[in-house]
Amino acid sequence: MNRFGFLIHPLGMRDIVRHLPNVAGKRPPLVEKVLEWTPSYHASHITGVVSAYDGSEIEGDFYTVPLFPKQIIGLERDFVLQRIIDACKLAEKDGAQIVGLGGYTSVVGAAGKNVADAMDIAVTSGNSYTVATAIEGATKACELLDVDTSKAVVSVIGATGSIGNVCAKILARRKVGKLILLARSELRLANSAEEIHALYPQTELEISTDIPSSVRRSDLVVSCTASGGDLLQPDIFKTGSVICDVAVPHDVCREVAQLRPDVLVIEGGVCVAPGKDPRFNFDFGFPEGICLACMAETMILTLEGLFEDFSIGRGLQIEKVEEISRLAKKHGFKLAGFRAFDEPITSDRIEQVKTLAKERVKDARTFRV
Numbered sequence: 001m002n003r004f005g006f007l008i009h010p011l012g013m014r015d016i017v018r019h020l021p022n023v024a025g026k027r028p029p030l031v032e033k034v035l036e037w038t039p040s041y042h043a044s045h046i047t048g049v050v051s052a053y054d055g056s057e058i059e060g061d062f063y064t065v066p067l068f069p070k071q072i073i074g075l076e077r078d079f080v081l082q083r084i085i086d087a088c089k090l091a092e093k094d095g096a097q098i099v100g101l102g103g104y105t106s107v108v109g110a111a112g113k114n115v116a117d118a119m120d121i122a123v124t125s126g127n128s129y130t131v132a133t134a135i136e137g138a139t140k141a142c143e144l145l146d147v148d149t150s151k152a153v154v155s156v157i158g159a160t161g162s163i164g165n166v167c168a169k170i171l172a173r174r175k176v177g178k179l180i181l182l183a184r185s186e187l188r189l190a191n192s193a194e195e196i197h198a199l200y201p202q203t204e205l206e207i208s209t210d211i212p213s214s215v216r217r218s219d220l221v222v223s224c225t226a227s228g229g230d231l232l233q234p235d236i237f238k239t240g241s242v243i244c245d246v247a248v249p250h251d252v253c254r255e256v257a258q259l260r261p262d263v264l265v266i267e268g269g270v271c272v273a274p275g276k277d278p279r280f281n282f283d284f285g286f287p288e289g290i291c292l293a294c295m296a297e298t299m300i301l302t303l304e305g306l307f308e309d310f311s312i313g314r315g316l317q318i319e320k321v322e323e324i325s326r327l328a329k330k331h332g333f334k335l336a337g338f339r340a341f342d343e344p345i346t347s348d349r350i351e352q353v354k355t356l357a358k359e360r361v362k363d364a365r366t367f368r369v
Contacts, residue, residue: 004060004302005091005099006295007084008043008284009067010035011229011249018283036075038066040087042094044282050275051303052332057275058302061094062282063087065105069228069249072104081109085118097307098122100298103248107226111162111314124301124310126294130246131166131316132325133293134268137335138222138244139174141266144350145242145357147219148177155180155218157211157232158225160188163246166316167222168192172200173318180206180214212236220244222268223251234259240357244268245340248292257341262356264349265340269293274332290336297324303331 010016016031017024023031043062050057065072065087072080084105091099098121106112106125116123142149154171158164159181172179179196183189189207197205208214215221215236221243225231229249237243239262245252246268256265269292278289291299301310304327311320328334338345 002058002302003095004298005096006062006298007065007087007105008062008102009065035066040065040083046280048275048278049273049299052274053330063090069104084115088119092121098301101125102294112312116309116312122307122309126297127163127316128311128320128324129297130269130293131321134244134246135170137266141242151177152219153178153217154220155182155214157182157223159183160192162314162316163224172196172203178204182208182211182214225251237263239360254341264353266338267340270336270339271296271333272336285342296333300327
């Protein structure tokens with residue numbers, strides 16, 4: 001039986017308290033220091049993932065790198081890199097043929113390349129399937145809200161990163177109305193825009209470092225930064241817009257759920273694993289059988305027996321996105337409907353957004369008259 005490993009890490013105090021309730025009320029700096037002292041460890045065993053193509057079954061394991069995102073980004077790089085490699089070595093020792101780098105563990109060491117170079121087994125970040133499911137979900141959500149993407153203003157936040165860059169390329173290829181590339185560096189944005197324009201000259205492009213003003217004009221926002229969460233506040237969204245939040249931790253702050261019923265936020269890259277009873281045996285906020293696309297990519301490659309470094313390094317390839325999407329369909333992975341803020345999005349919620357958007361457009365026209 002083919003076997004995989006996948007690395008996870010806590011996103012914040014909520015994750016720690018979910019598994020260790022006695023930590024509630026402890027000071028975050030103390031918890032962070034304890035996490036620094038804690039070695040990587042085995043978290044759970046995964047069973048019941050079965051291919052819809054040939055009935056083959058795989059097994060796997062989660063391994064925790066006990067560091068918060070800001071620690072993974074901010075602590076001494078060699079220390080963090082060794083923690084990640086240690087977790088990968090645990091997977092290798094347990095018989096894994098491939099290991100996936102979840103969350104911020106895929107950011108360290110040249111976007112996973114240094115980790116892959118240190119391992120004798122295959123390594124992937126899962127970013128290719130994350131892109132595939134994000135674009136699929138965002139497109140479907142736009143259709144449900146009657147947003148015509150061929151005429152829409154679309155913003156990609158984090159457009160110079162590996163996920164954002166390939167998302168922007170795919171959207172440009174699909175001929176959206178206008179594509180706004182957003183990031184912190186004007187120079188890198190200009191380079192990305194030049195590359196995309198050379199590939200898809202028919203797409204109208206704009207670059208900006210001003211997120212609020214660009215998002216206020218956007219019918220679709222795809223956000224995939226490594227900001228550490230809560231980058232996008234409630235007051236910046238256009239009524240009736242779709243926001244696909246691919247970032248982990250999420251870029252969209254939780255207050256949007258209460259304060260902006262007129263926009264539709266979806267989490268990018270949430271899918272259903274195939275099998276009669278797939279069990280991850282670990283509470284990361286989803287029902288059993290529901291997983292992030294980065295986890296799914298590792299499982300897809302394991303089912304396929306494709307043990308190679310797949311989504312590694314800073315430059316993702318559209319060809320890889322298309323390949324993993326094809327393999328996902330082959331083995332039975334699919335989108336898990338829409339989810340946001342730890343809850344499924346119902347058809348009533350979608351209708352609410354449509355109704356509020358129409359009412360506000362009508363009110364605006366009445367006011368102008």
